[in-house]
Amino acid sequence: MARDEKVAICNGGIFRPDLWHGENAEEGVATAYQDLLKNVPNLTADDIDALCMSYFSDHLNGQLCMGWIIQDYLGLHNKPGYRVESGGSTSIDAIVNAYYMIKSGMFDVILIPGWEWMCEVSVAATNEMIASAADTDWDFPVGGYYNAFYAALEVRHMQLYGETCEDLGKIAVKNHNNSTHWPYSQWVSQHGTAPITLDDYWKNRLVCWPYRVLNCALMSEGACVLLMATESKARRFTDTPMWITGVGLGTDSMRPGDRTADFAYEGMKDEAKIYPDFVDPIKTPYPDMANFASLHIAAKRAYPQAGITNPLKELDLVELFAPYDGVELALYEDMMLCPRGEGKTLIREGVVEYGGECPSNLSGGLTASGHPVGATSLYYTLFLYWQLAGKIKEKCGPNGLQVPDARKALITGHGGTGCQGAVVTFESE
Amino acid sequence: MTEVGVEERKLKVRKIKRTRREAKYKHYPVVEDHSTAAQEYWEPIVNTGLWAIKGYQILKGPCGGGTVEEALKREPKEFMVIDRAAFALYSHSYGLVSPFFRGLLEGKLKGTKCPKCGATYCPPRAHCWNPKCRVADCEWVDLPLTGVIHTFTVQCLAAAPFEHQLPFSMGWVKIDGADTTLAMMFHIPPRELFIGQKVKIKFVPKEQRKGDLTDCYAVAVPGQKVPKWACLQKDPEKLESLEASMKQTIQFIKKRYGIDNSPEVRGW
Numbered sequence: 001m002a003r004d005e006k007v008a009i010c011n012g013g014i015f016r017p018d019l020w021h022g023e024n025a026e027e028g029v030a031t032a033y034q035d036l037l038k039n040v041p042n043l044t045a046d047d048i049d050a051l052c053m054s055y056f057s058d059h060l061n062g063q064l065c066m067g068w069i070i071q072d073y074l075g076l077h078n079k080p081g082y083r084v085e086s087g088g089s090t091s092i093d094a095i096v097n098a099y100y101m102i103k104s105g106m107f108d109v110i111l112i113p114g115w116e117w118m119c120e121v122s123v124a125a126t127n128e129m130i131a132s133a134a135d136t137d138w139d140f141p142v143g144g145y146y147n148a149f150y151a152a153l154e155v156r157h158m159q160l161y162g163e164t165c166e167d168l169g170k171i172a173v174k175n176h177n178n179s180t181h182w183p184y185s186q187w188v189s190q191h192g193t194a195p196i197t198l199d200d201y202w203k204n205r206l207v208c209w210p211y212r213v214l215n216c217a218l219m220s221e222g223a224c225v226l227l228m229a230t231e232s233k234a235r236r237f238t239d240t241p242m243w244i245t246g247v248g249l250g251t252d253s254m255r256p257g258d259r260t261a262d263f264a265y266e267g268m269k270d271e272a273k274i275y276p277d278f279v280d281p282i283k284t285p286y287p288d289m290a291n292f293a294s295l296h297i298a299a300k301r302a303y304p305q306a307g308i309t310n311p312l313k314e315l316d317l318v319e320l321f322a323p324y325d326g327v328e329l330a331l332y333e334d335m336m337l338c339p340r341g342e343g344k345t346l347i348r349e350g351v352v353e354y355g356g357e358c359p360s361n362l363s364g365g366l367t368a369s370g371h372p373v374g375a376t377s378l379y380y381t382l383f384l385y386w387q388l389a390g391k392i393k394e395k396c397g398p399n400g401l402q403v404p405d406a407r408k409a410l411i412t413g414h415g416g417t418g419c420q421g422a423v424v425t426f427e428s429e
Numbered sequence: 430m431t432e433v434g435v436e437e438r439k440l441k442v443r444k445i446k447r448t449r450r451e452a453k454y455k456h457y458p459v460v461e462d463h464s465t466a467a468q469e470y471w472e473p474i475v476n477t478g479l480w481a482i483k484g485y486q487i488l489k490g491p492c493g494g495g496t497v498e499e500a501l502k503r504e505p506k507e508f509m510v511i512d513r514a515a516f517a518l519y520s521h522s523y524g525l526v527s528p529f530f531r532g533l534l535e536g537k538l539k540g541t542k543c544p545k546c547g548a549t550y551c552p553p554r555a556h557c558w559n560p561k562c563r564v565a566d567c568e569w570v571d572l573p574l575t576g577v578i579h580t581f582t583v584q585c586l587a588a589a590p591f592e593h594q595l596p597f598s599m600g601w602v603k604i605d606g607a608d609t610t611l612a613m614m615f616h617i618p619p620r621e622l623f624i625g626q627k628v629k630i631k632f633v634p635k636e637q638r639k640g641d642l643t644d645c646y647a648v649a650v651p652g653q654k655v656p657k658w659a660c661l662q663k664d665p666e667k668l669e670s671l672e673a674s675m676k677q678t679i680q681f682i683k684k685r686y687g688i689d690n691s692p693e694v695r696g697w
């Protein structure tokens with residue numbers, strides 16, 4: 001029996017993502033924690049009941065049990081604490097786990113420290129270590145880094161539903177230009193605040209067709225902490241709590257190639273009829289290698305909890321976990337912002353731009369603002385916290401992209417090629 | 430570490446004799462052994478000491494929290510950065526689907542079939558994943574060396590061990606008779622690639638096979654017309670920009686590896 005009380009994100013602290021930091025992980029987390037303590041001056045160690053540590057890789061730093069270092073470094077090593085790890089899903093999974101911990105009635109206040117230091121090894125080695133989150137017997141040995149996996153997924157989606165490279169370019173331009181309004185952005189650190197154009201996109205280096213460098217997530221180092229609490233405790237830490245209204249989790253096959261006979265999802269969506277007639281039928285039409293069933297089922301689990309029936313209308317903004325821009329487009333569909341196959345119209349018609357009906361990734365997201373895996377979803381949740389509290393201008397300066405009167409928002413996160421995914425919906429008071 | 434210390438360490442490393450590969454668990458005597466090369470490659474690396482610090486650099490740059498702007502304004506600090514090389518040699522079992530990989534050595538493709546629901550898997554699954562089948566044991570079936578491209582990509586950027594093969598296309602093939610799709614490399618010019626393309630599965634020469642998926646690759650069944658709806662064909666500009674990137678990649682590989690991967694030389 002879950003406890004009845006609501007759960008809130010009460011604030012957070014940030015140590016910006018960047019390509020490299022002189023500080024190591026524990027110092028970065030401590031800096032983010034300092035920021036939280038500044039944002040919540042009356043928070044003391046005694047208030048924190050437990051910690052939920054969010055970091056993805058042991059390989060990247062050659063250090064097992066990094067969570068113990070973090071807890072002791074913060075002086076919180078007398079608290080219950082454990083690590084959450086699920087590839088790219090790690091940081092949203094930490095939020096989900098903290099939510100479950102509070103909902104269980106066992107804990108009232110949880111601190112989530114999240115971090116990733118991804119640049120201690122070379123970019124190639126990091127890619128390889130990340131690729132070991134894919135099936136190392138079957139997918140990795142044939143040229144398969146995630147660049148290739150995701151590119152092939154996008155080619156399938158593109159062939160089925162007709163978006164173009166230009167649509168992917170538009171998403172890249174949107175996200176990078178959004179990112180220039182977020183003063184913690186890695187893109188800003190590396191390239192400054194000048195906006196980019198579609199022309200820049202076409203000149204950008206091709207990685208795996210159709211993806212160019214600007215379409216791909218960054219390698220980052222960075223840390224973020226979030227404070228979560230029950231309704232009664234939350235009031236002590238914030239005047240603008242961001243309530244978690246819905247939480248959904250889902251998983252899918254390890255190998256994306258198996259999703260042509262994805263029996264666990266059989267019957268979830270009768271979509272054979274929207275396949276173009278030139279495509280050979282497959283055993284199970286959804287998700288194929290085009291969409292993300294784990295995230296779609298997560299949304300279907302979260303929306304009813306939040307009372308959301310028309311997500312495009314009801315959500316004021318969304319932060320979609322998109323390590324590659326085609327994922328963002330597919331997630332417009334899987335989050336039911338539009339029917340399957342129509343993701344392209346949302347970017348073409350400006351629906352997901354700032355000022356549009358449902359702006360997506362106003363933070364800049366993973367491809368522009370940064371993707372230190374264990375901190376990623378914490379950053380963008382904190383970004384939503386500022387949005388729903390109306391504090392973007394205060395936090396990001398006069399150029400911050402505040403959505404006026406934002407009340408409802410959503411964040412997604414996933415690991416692998418959508419092997420695990422989560423959706424969390426938020427609401428302000 | 431002093432100069433003397435470094436010298437002593439080097440000597441120590443040299444003195445270590447080649448060791449025989451230790452036997453695995455007693456219930457599993459070795460039937461065939463093709464691991465000498467891996468062992469020889471690995472041994473000297475292991476013997477330098479996994480956690481030994483190999484060197485360092487001093488870097489100077491921004492520190493502290495806040496925004497990018499705030500960090501860049503602060504007095505830079507110096508950081509010492511050490512080089513460490515940690516590895517392990519994993520002996521990993523292909524498990525019950527080992528016959529698939531042994532099939533590759535013989536130039537065959539095998540799949541598995543569920544006796545309950547009839548689904549055919551390639552990649553094979555030893556147990557059916559259809560929830561209705563209650564993890565039923567699957568049976569082996571021989572599959573033809575033909576299939577259809579389910580999806581693909583063309584890689585212009587990759588790291589070792591694939592970099593020297595750039596540019597190349599790879600993707601997932603639905604082997605005829607199978608319900609799932611298998612990842613593999615393609616020897617097909619990108620200009621001719623399309624989803625739905627019929628392919629033949631070829632194998633590298635027998636003496637080069639290692640019993641993994643790089644032993645096989647797909648080539649196009651000749652005589653197929655590239656359809657107008659193919660996503661690479663719909664927009665000629667896309668194809669041109671891809672081919673321009675591929676040319677750059679070919680030049681880069683020539684310079685770096687001395688390998689000529691141009692289609693005229695490689696044949697695809």
Ligand SMILES: [Zn+2]
Pocket residue numbers: 543544545546547548557558559562565
């Ligand atoms: Zn079955």
